[in-house]
Amino acid sequence: MSVPTSFKAAVIPEPNAQHQLSERTVPALKDDEVLIRNTAAAVNPIDWKLRQFNVFNLTYPTVLGTDGAGEVVALGSAVTNLKLGDRVFYQGIYGTADACTFQQYSVLPAVLAGRTPDNISDREAATVTVATVAAATALYDKNGQGLTAPWDQGGDQVGKGKAIVILGGSGSVGQYAIQLALLSGFDRVITNSSPSHFDYVLSLGAHAVLDRSTATAQDYIDAAGSAEIDVVFDTISVPDSVLLATEIRSLAGGGGKVSIIVPTTPEITRLAAAKNVEFLNTRGFAWKDRHLGEPLMENLGGERGYIATGRFRPNRVTLVPGGLAHIEDAFAKCKQGVSGVKIVIEPFDA
Numbered sequence: 001m002s003v004p005t006s007f008k009a010a011v012i013p014e015p016n017a018q019h020q021l022s023e024r025t026v027p028a029l030k031d032d033e034v035l036i037r038n039t040a041a042a043v044n045p046i047d048w049k050l051r052q053f054n055v056f057n058l059t060y061p062t063v064l065g066t067d068g069a070g071e072v073v074a075l076g077s078a079v080t081n082l083k084l085g086d087r088v089f090y091q092g093i094y095g096t097a098d099a100c101t102f103q104q105y106s107v108l109p110a111v112l113a114g115r116t117p118d119n120i121s122d123r124e125a126a127t128v129t130v131a132t133v134a135a136a137t138a139l140y141d142k143n144g145q146g147l148t149a150p151w152d153q154g155g156d157q158v159g160k161g162k163a164i165v166i167l168g169g170s171g172s173v174g175q176y177a178i179q180l181a182l183l184s185g186f187d188r189v190i191t192n193s194s195p196s197h198f199d200y201v202l203s204l205g206a207h208a209v210l211d212r213s214t215a216t217a218q219d220y221i222d223a224a225g226s227a228e229i230d231v232v233f234d235t236i237s238v239p240d241s242v243l244l245a246t247e248i249r250s251l252a253g254g255g256g257k258v259s260i261i262v263p264t265t266p267e268i269t270r271l272a273a274a275k276n277v278e279f280l281n282t283r284g285f286a287w288k289d290r291h292l293g294e295p296l297m298e299n300l301g302g303e304r305g306y307i308a309t310g311r312f313r314p315n316r317v318t319l320v321p322g323g324l325a326h327i328e329d330a331f332a333k334c335k336q337g338v339s340g341v342k343i344v345i346e347p348f349d350a
Contacts, residue, residue, distance in 0.1 A: 003073050009103030010324045013061045015054050019327050027098050034110045035074035040126040040346040041101040042067035043330045056095045065101030066092040069125035079110040087116035089125035091286045104348050111294045112286050114301025117308035127315035127342040131172035134284030135180055136296050138233055138259040144280050145231050150183040151299045159186030163227035165220050168235035170197035170340045172315050178204050179312050188227040197340050217247035233259040242268050250275040315342040323347050
């Protein structure tokens with residue numbers, strides 16, 4: 001398979017600058033790495049936030065992009081889980097330009113790439129990894145809820161007889177959290193969204209979807225019925241949603257742990273502590289949390305994985321055509337906000 005010596009990338013020359021199409025050189029592969037020819041990439045809020053706020057103290061010039069899909073075109077000498085021509089999806093590595101997705105070719109440790117099954121497209125595959133890793137970290141990491149993962153022995157039964165509340169069911173993290181909760185065997189998966197997304201969220205398997213603008217904490221307790229609310233996960237994590245999650249956790253057993261995806265305010269933290277509620281901040285880095293990242297990608301992908309067997313469905317896609325040359329359009333659309341879909345750019349051959 002022919003691989004060029006250079007390729008096009010959307011490069012940010014300095015902090016908070018606009019993307020510029022530039023040439024980059026294909027790096028040498030380590031023994032455990034693969035070279036991926038990118039075909040689609042999703043845009044996440046973390047991407048524009050990295051540029052605007054320099055969250056990870058990036059070294060410039062740099063390449064961003066944290067959700068990608070493509071084809072394996074070169075293999076390191078020790079790679080055994082993938083072969084040339086495999087379609088894959090993966091999480092870009094923040095702060096490592098060679099491993100990010102807004103470019104024609106990326107380099108990645110092979111064990112962090114999932115094999116894209118035939119029943120989804122590359123644009124769908126590009127929506128999966130970042131939000132799924134965040135949800136999996138919140139639920140299964142020892143610094144999160146600490147549940148046994150569904151791919152481990154007994155992990156598909158940890159929710160038996162129990163309920164889980166997931167705030168923000170129509171968002172990317174919320175959609176994937178619902179599906180992971182079902183894989184974990186929860187008897188009652190309770191979430192919220194705007195009414196326009198009720199049918200879709202129910203189609204993902206949620207047992208109850210409440211109106212995010214009107215439902216009270218008691219409504220979530222009532223929706224659980226006789227099942228104990230074991231987990232509360234706020235995938236929105238704005239002040240109003242964190243306060244709601246706090247009240248739900250307080251009513252359901254007098255306190256406990258609530259997973260959130262971004263830190264909340266000191267005032268809300270103090271209020272929660274008074275109700276015996278503790279916040280667990282989710283980070284979701286597949287390359288750092290290898291104990292989760294590697295088995296998650298293995299079990300999501302492939303011909304027998306959760307996606308191929310219909311137990312896990314990618315986000316719906318809104319496409320920004322034109323590829324790398326139109327990445328600023330995708331950033332603007334992401335920053336403005338979308339509902340119930342993930343922004344994807346393609347193709348990457350121009």
